[in-house]
Amino acid sequence: MIDPNLITIGLCTYHRQEVTDTLDSLTKIVIPEGKQIQIVIADNSVDANSKALIESYADQSPLAIHYLHAPASNISIARNACLEWALNYSQYLIFLDDDEFVVKNWLCAHLDTAQREQADVVIGPVLGMYPEQAPEWVKALDLQSVKEPIISPNGKIETANSGNTLINLDFIRQHPLRFDLEYGRSGGEDSIFFRQLTMQGGTIAFSEQAEASEHVPLARTEYNWLYQRRFRCGQTHGKMLLLDNPSTFNRLKQIFLAGAKAGFSYVYTLRFINQETSQKYFWKLRVALHLGVVSGLSGKQHLTQYGSNH
CATH class of the missing domain: 3.90.550.10 (Spore Coat Polysaccharide Biosynthesis Protein SpsA; Chain A)
Incomplete structure (x- = not known):
C-alpha cells in the first residue's frame, strides 16, 4: 500500500x-x-x-x-x-x-x-x-x-x-x-x-x-582515473545527443563538432605544457571529455569503471 x-x-x-x-x-x-x-x-x-x-x-x-x-x-x-x-x-x-x-x-x-x-x-x-x-x-x-x-x-x-x-x-x-x-x-x-x-x-x-x-x-584524485572518468562522461553525453536526434546527419555533425572541440582543447594545453597548473589539467581533461563524446557517438563500448572496490 x-x-x-x-x-x-x-x-x-x-x-x-x-x-x-x-x-x-x-x-x-x-x-x-x-x-x-x-x-x-x-x-x-x-x-x-x-x-x-x-x-x-x-x-x-x-x-x-x-x-x-x-x-x-x-x-x-x-x-x-x-x-x-x-x-x-x-x-x-x-x-x-x-x-x-x-x-x-x-x-x-x-x-x-x-x-x-x-x-x-x-x-x-x-x-x-x-x-x-x-x-x-x-x-x-x-x-x-x-x-x-x-x-x-x-x-x-x-x-x-x-x-x-x-x-x-x-x-x-x-x-x-x-x-x-x-x-x-x-x-x-x-x-x-x-x-x-x-x-x-x-x-x-x-x-x-x-x-x-x-x-x-x-585513488579518485589520480590523473588516470579522472581522465577515464571524463572520457566516460563524454561517451554518455554522446549517447544522449543521439536520444534527442538519432539521424545519421546529426550523428556526423556532432562527431565533427566534438572532434573540433577536442582539437581546440589539445592546442590549448600546449600553452601550459611546461607548467604544473590547474589550467593545464583542465584542458587535458576537456580533451578526454570531447574524445569520449566522439566515442559515444560512434557506438563504441563504454569504459567500465563500476565494479571495483574503489
Missing part, C-alpha cells in the same frame, strides 16, 4: 564500509511533521558482502532499514531494486550515494522544493572533500563536486545524476522508466534515465539547501 507520507531513501552499496557513516548522518536529519522515512539498501556485490554489516547496524538503529541483495557488479540492477521497492510504498524516493552524508535540513529542503515547484525530480549539490595528499590541481578544479545543475539552452535542467536526487514516483508509475543495464558497469545510467524522464515531460528542479558531501578516495 502506498503511503503519501512515507519517503524512501535508497542507497546502492558495493564493498563499502562507509555506508554506516551515511546512515549515521541520516539519523540526525529533521523529518517534517507527519512524514516518515524508510531506508532501503541494495547490495550490488556477488557475495552479499554488506549484509552482516547492515543488518547489525539496523538492529541497533532507530531507522527503518531494509536490506536487499541485488547482484551483481552492475549499478543499474541495484538502482532498479531500490526503485521497485519504493514504488510499492512511497510517493518519493531519494537516492543517496553510500559514501555521502547530509546536512540536518536535507530532507526538508528536497520536499519543500518538490512541492513548491511541482517538480518530478529534485537534485541537490554534492560537495567533494579531498584528502590532504590530493594534488593541488585536483582541489583547485574540484571535479568531484556537483555544486549546480547544467542548464540547457532552453533554460531547463534536462538531466541529472543520482548522487543526491529526489524522484516523485507518481511520474514513474505513469511512465515506467528503469535504469538501463547497458550502462550499469560504466556509469552514466542515471544521466540516461533522467534525460529520458525529461523527454517524456518530466521536470527537474534544483535545491541548493539539500546539500550532501562525500569524502573523495585518494
Whole structure:
C-alpha cells in the first residue's frame, strides 16, 4: 500500500564500509511533521558482502532499514531494486550515494522544493572533500563536486545524476522508466534515465539547501582515473545527443563538432605544457571529455569503471 507520507531513501552499496557513516548522518536529519522515512539498501556485490554489516547496524538503529541483495557488479540492477521497492510504498524516493552524508535540513529542503515547484525530480549539490595528499590541481578544479545543475539552452535542467536526487514516483508509475543495464558497469545510467524522464515531460528542479558531501578516495584524485572518468562522461553525453536526434546527419555533425572541440582543447594545453597548473589539467581533461563524446557517438563500448572496490 502506498503511503503519501512515507519517503524512501535508497542507497546502492558495493564493498563499502562507509555506508554506516551515511546512515549515521541520516539519523540526525529533521523529518517534517507527519512524514516518515524508510531506508532501503541494495547490495550490488556477488557475495552479499554488506549484509552482516547492515543488518547489525539496523538492529541497533532507530531507522527503518531494509536490506536487499541485488547482484551483481552492475549499478543499474541495484538502482532498479531500490526503485521497485519504493514504488510499492512511497510517493518519493531519494537516492543517496553510500559514501555521502547530509546536512540536518536535507530532507526538508528536497520536499519543500518538490512541492513548491511541482517538480518530478529534485537534485541537490554534492560537495567533494579531498584528502590532504590530493594534488593541488585536483582541489583547485574540484571535479568531484556537483555544486549546480547544467542548464540547457532552453533554460531547463534536462538531466541529472543520482548522487543526491529526489524522484516523485507518481511520474514513474505513469511512465515506467528503469535504469538501463547497458550502462550499469560504466556509469552514466542515471544521466540516461533522467534525460529520458525529461523527454517524456518530466521536470527537474534544483535545491541548493539539500546539500550532501562525500569524502573523495585518494585513488579518485589520480590523473588516470579522472581522465577515464571524463572520457566516460563524454561517451554518455554522446549517447544522449543521439536520444534527442538519432539521424545519421546529426550523428556526423556532432562527431565533427566534438572532434573540433577536442582539437581546440589539445592546442590549448600546449600553452601550459611546461607548467604544473590547474589550467593545464583542465584542458587535458576537456580533451578526454570531447574524445569520449566522439566515442559515444560512434557506438563504441563504454569504459567500465563500476565494479571495483574503489
